[in-house]
Amino acid sequence: MSAQQRFLLLLILVGALATVLGLVSKRARLLPYPVVLAAAGVVVGLLPGGALGHVGADVILLAFVPGLVFEAALTLDLPELRRRLLPVGLLATAGVALTVVLIGTLTHLILGLSWASGMLLGAILAATDPIAVVTLMRRMNAPPGLSAILEGESLFNDGTGVAVFTAVLATILSGAPSVGDAALRFLEITLGGAAIGLAVGFLGLLLLRFAADAPLEILATLVIAYGSYLAADVVHASGIVAVVVAGIVVARYGTAIGRLHGPQLLGFWSLFAFVLNAVLFILVGAALPAWELLPVFGFVLVVFLIMLVTRAIPVYGILGMSAFRPPAIPWAWRHMTFWAGVRGALSVALALSVANLPGVDSRVALIAYGVVLLSLLVQGGLVSPVTKALGIERVA
8 A cells, every 4th residue: 555545544544533433422412522532542542553643743733723723713703802802811921921830830849840841841731722612612502701711712822822832942942041031032933923924814815805706715714824824934933823813814804805704614614623623633642652651640640730720820810800800700600711721732732842852851742742631531521510510501
């Protein structure tokens, strides 16, 4: 069998597995679809010979992330997001920074990791990825305000989290790690990505102006999504920030010049994101054989608990402070925001990118990957009981 045939067979097998697991997930409503996919990926990763192969960080970041981030930005409830902009903005900026510092400090003090390794681990785990939670809550008709907070936070902190990771890694590899150097690099990476996202977004609007039908609009939005990421990545800016900004520009201004809210375009992006998620979560589960985690399993458990603690501090602190400004944030929403801080594919991509990298503690990638799996299986798997216990599923 040729390499091309093996690749096609891989796509067919992954697609078939995702379809079967989708049916299982619909029957067992307690288990969100991405959680089932990740668990299946773990099992597949244990099979002899690496049945699916091991996905690399570049594949996740280049092939999957731009499409998923753009779809999230394109379908974001912008009016509701504006109402919740203060808590979302604080969680995606101050919350990410605080999480990095707390995880870095606690892993240094408790586990004895170096300051550099602890901060790098914190940067990998800083960005949340509550795709499974948002999917389940939409099915349960969750309040739009809570959905806006969760979706907005995950969308924006994907960008800021990767920018922090890039800055921390760059200052470590420079041989002279420092907070000042990392902060300066963060600003350069973030502002550069935002500028490129604005430019590509508005250039894309010009392209969309001449799109006479839905297929051309679909093609144009694909160019905007992946073009903004590539343009930023080439100049070492934040590709995810660029995609987020470009997606919001198109969502905000595109309706005046095209059919961006037509069923064909949004239907395509919904299907595209579903396929990307289905394949991605299986590949995430199979990214590393689970048996490789055994030597660091104790570290994984401790860091997972540290991650939960460091999630609680910014969530309850920031949402508590922002509650003084209307609209109010109910306590049930705060509890759900805490539990919905699931780590996912983006953190796996960042972990894989530092595996076997000279100058980086080899345990960092393994610990981060193990924590992501625990987060998906434990936090994601318990989303439905937590949601029901909080009474959120009964709120229309």
